[in-house]
Amino acid sequence: MRTQRFAVRAEFDGHPATEDDLLIPALHGFGHFTALQVRDGGVRGLGLHLARLDAANRELFGQPLDGGRVRELIRHALDGAGVRDASVRVNGYLSPGGGRTRVMVTVDEPARPSTGARSLRSVPYARTAPHIKRPGDFGQAYHGLLAGRAGFDEALLTLPGGVVAEGATTSIGFWDGASVVWPDAPALTGTTMTLLDQGLERAGRPSVRRPVTLEGPDGVGRYRAAFVCNARGIAPVGRIDDRRFAVDEELLKQLDRAYGSAPRDAL
Template sequence: MVEVKPVLGGATAWGGYGGGMTTRPQNAPAAPAPHIEFDGRPATEEDLRIPALHGFGHFTALQVRGGAARGLGAHLDRLDAANRELFGRPLGGDRVRELIRHALAGAGRADASVRVNAYLPPGAAETVLMVAVREPAALPAAARSLMSVPYARPAPHIKRPGEFGQTYYGMLAGRAGFDEALLTLPSGAVTEGATTNVGFWDGASVVWPDAPALTGTTMTLLDRGLDRAGRPSVRRPVTLEGPDGVGRFRAAFVCNSQGIAPVQRIDATPFTVDEELMRELRAAYGAAPADAV
């Protein structure tokens, strides 16, 4: 594990829209402002007080192309399950889709990054939904480097806003010259990337770390596609060192709603980019149908 030391100055981390996070160069142009709606109407100052003052909630982030999204059902299921657990009430998929369509129309976009946040502020009779629409995004195709950090998210099965730990360690990883932080348990067990799922290739199967982590929608679609191709994935313990260490694998990759990218190193452990594996993964993902929102 790389020693984590706070560093002053340098690049700062920014919330990569659609669930990813990268280190944004200081001289990079500002991203266009997102179009934000609350329950189907343009956001007001009063609306924006909800995420500012009552941040407890959950969200999902998806990529829309031509008004459709791969894994839409998984996104809707995620929102409904989290809403039931956090707020004790269901969240209907039809309502979510209607609000996404309305926000896309308001933004004038058919291709977009879309984020749906759910809140239940004090006194609210039903879940308040914030839909933000921004320019489409994709993971860089270049192989990525991951810096292991001693952090694990509480209740990792829920995707929620305001993740200070992920952003903090992602910032430190960027300052240290890495693309992303790799979250690990005190035992050294690998769990997930700060904003991605991480997978490994042992030469026969895709291996997901058997550890508490968010089950990403792209991860779910990859599992389905690999199953159809007769190459089912497996879950096994993965650690930084030892017999289950990352160094025993032939290749690694990360994935989230923005796509799939190879990993070239974890800390000081190098990985060869397996182009055949990446083709198989992208084919498995690409075979998933895109559902109209």
């Protein structure tokens, strides 16, 4: 039996996207976004997503982006799609010529958790303004494409000297047997990463930040395990280049508990 494909819905400022609306991301793609998973009308870390959008909008466009307005637009798009479980992206763009921020909300099928350990190919690439989550980053997509062609799942972005920063679309963490270690380097502070931080703190297992490099005394080889995370969930890392990592099932249970302890906020 053929499964019917989820019908993706796109809205601009609360109405179905028109051809003129879609010209904005197509021709004037400068903007920012956040990606979130909605389950039964609720979102883990909703306040973090709204704060991210507002901060980026102020920095890029010099104007706030009201969280109440964003929530209303997400609800409207979900109602239009007739779903309560979905993958949702909220993009902020400035209308050509200036004016009020245009908000695009897309609703797609819910993400399925990753299965199996992930493999990462290190690449020398640093994103401009890495603290802002933004669409259309050619470098990330390019290195991700090359990593896939070389048999890897994702690119691992590194700075001069082999300093580990982040995955192309994920945050990366390491396990030294006592603490979760986040690389101390310019990178996006992921919402899932923050929720893990908070959950580990509540469990009495606070995470730490520490320089991580590909080689040397701070190299990835000193760690017992590694993992990546984003809005789609948490997945173990089985390989970085030629360096193999064992999958630590107990660590994954701790991370799942820490993430699961975050309540879902109603839209």
